[in-house]
Amino acid sequence: MQNAPKRLRVAICGAGIGGLTLALSLSRYHDIEMLGVEEDLLKTTENKPVQGPVPSFNWRKSDQQAGFTFTTLVTNGTLITLHRPDFQGVLLKRLPKSCRVNCSKRLRTYTQRESGLTELVFEDGSRTFCDVLVGADGLKSATRRALLTERANWMQARGRWQDAADIASCIDPVWCGTIAYRALIPAERLRAVAPGHPVLTTPTQYLGKGGYILGYPISHGRMINFVAFVCRHDLENTKFDGPWVGASDRSQFAGLFAHWEPEVQALVHCVDKTLRWAIHTTKPLRSFVSGHTVLIGDAAHAMEPHQGSGAGQAIEDACILATVLGHPRTTRENIPRALRIFDEIRRPATAGVVEGSRMNGRYFSFEIEGVDFDRYTGAQLWDQLQKLKSTVVKKWEWTWNSSIDDSIQDTLRRLEGPEF
Numbered sequence: 001m002q003n004a005p006k007r008l009r010v011a012i013c014g015a016g017i018g019g020l021t022l023a024l025s026l027s028r029y030h031d032i033e034m035l036g037v038e039e040d041l042l043k044t045t046e047n048k049p050v051q052g053p054v055p056s057f058n059w060r061k062s063d064q065q066a067g068f069t070f071t072t073l074v075t076n077g078t079l080i081t082l083h084r085p086d087f088q089g090v091l092l093k094r095l096p097k098s099c100r101v102n103c104s105k106r107l108r109t110y111t112q113r114e115s116g117l118t119e120l121v122f123e124d125g126s127r128t129f130c131d132v133l134v135g136a137d138g139l140k141s142a143t144r145r146a147l148l149t150e151r152a153n154w155m156q157a158r159g160r161w162q163d164a165a166d167i168a169s170c171i172d173p174v175w176c177g178t179i180a181y182r183a184l185i186p187a188e189r190l191r192a193v194a195p196g197h198p199v200l201t202t203p204t205q206y207l208g209k210g211g212y213i214l215g216y217p218i219s220h221g222r223m224i225n226f227v228a229f230v231c232r233h234d235l236e237n238t239k240f241d242g243p244w245v246g247a248s249d250r251s252q253f254a255g256l257f258a259h260w261e262p263e264v265q266a267l268v269h270c271v272d273k274t275l276r277w278a279i280h281t282t283k284p285l286r287s288f289v290s291g292h293t294v295l296i297g298d299a300a301h302a303m304e305p306h307q308g309s310g311a312g313q314a315i316e317d318a319c320i321l322a323t324v325l326g327h328p329r330t331t332r333e334n335i336p337r338a339l340r341i342f343d344e345i346r347r348p349a350t351a352g353v354v355e356g357s358r359m360n361g362r363y364f365s366f367e368i369e370g371v372d373f374d375r376y377t378g379a380q381l382w383d384q385l386q387k388l389k390s391t392v393v394k395k396w397e398w399t400w401n402s403s404i405d406d407s408i409q410d411t412l413r414r415l416e417g418p419e420f
């Protein structure tokens, strides 16, 4: 995709949520807080936004015969579920004609020229030039590969072997030890097996040792969105053998949940085919930027999905990068400095979210240092579960209690400050 503004030619590699939001933000610069997509997005979902405290998920301790709800997650405002293609469709519809979208090209690599131009090389052999290359090409980003290879070679040429090795180790994604099994269950099927099952109406998370299950109604209650996470945190950062995403069935995960409460058994029983995702992440990068190239979204910081924050962070990256690239003080001459501002703001912010998401996976699968839930009963177990709830909520409440406004203001202060 190429944007053709008057001042800078920005090439965005990848038309996922991050890339499309950036394209739209750039085209609407000066009004980026109001992307103008809210109304269209709300037409694609049955959730209605409600302000103030809203019960969002029941959390149950489920790895036993008699499971029980130990808390309800209350968020500030409704959690709105969106179907990814619908979201992308709304963004695409809003792009102006000045923004060229090309869905048939895949970037192979790029070269930064001394002139300041960046040459893009595509898989079909074609080439083009831009002033700024944005790698929004997801987990297996070709832009990240080229950027880190260039950095590692630079280190190697100066005899900095350890630095070169560290940088090169971040090129490929790593498995986090978790597999997600996703399925859609027709509500009728669940109702037939378990009339009045709570998940038919109430989003619920079933937690226990070694994994957890998430279930909530979608499509006006006609379907249940089901995800079972099987967590082997001890295998974090190892290589996953086999395809990362593939078709599967319940025999692959039912064993872990075999002794869990009847509500869980009913759900698992109703699952037919599943999509299996071996969850991969990127290792923390030293920088999202090199010269005139910058990474956003999963290309920069693919994270575990336990806070549901990956797409949101890609969107926030896009808003901050649009603020930087669209600012009148950003010119061809100072692109590297401007991109460094993006890096200084977004790298620490996203690192916190990456770690919060990682820790949520541990909390939800009862993998907490020094706490063995099997050792507690009665009031002691209840206390431990309340502590768990407080910890998770405290680390997660930024998602519903904060906005990107402060970061935008910080970005503008730096761009407009004397040192820029």
Ligand SMILES: Cc1cc2nc3c(=O)[nH]c(=O)nc-3n(C[C@H](O)[C@H](O)[C@H](O)COP(=O)(O)OP(=O)(O)OC[C@H]3O[C@@H](n4cnc5c(N)ncnc54)[C@H](O)[C@@H]3O)c2cc1C
Binding pocket: 013, 014, 015, 016, 017, 018, 019, 105, 106, 107, 108, 136, 137, 138, 139, 140, 141, 142, 143, 180, 277, 279, 296, 297, 298, 299, 303, 305, 307, 308, 309, 310, 311, 312, 313, 314
């Ligand atoms: C199981 C699971 C559940 C999740 N649940 C949630 C959730 O509930 N909420 C949430 O916010 N996030 C969730 N996420 C994370 C979310 O999907 C990602 O963080 C988000 O999609 C990242 O957006 P992106 O635009 O950076 O990358 P992507 O969505 O991956 O888009 C990258 C785009 O680049 C294109 N591309 C790739 N390579 C090239 C190339 N060489 N040249 C050109 N184009 C290329 C791809 O085709 C794609 O269109 C989940 C992830 C997983 C695995």
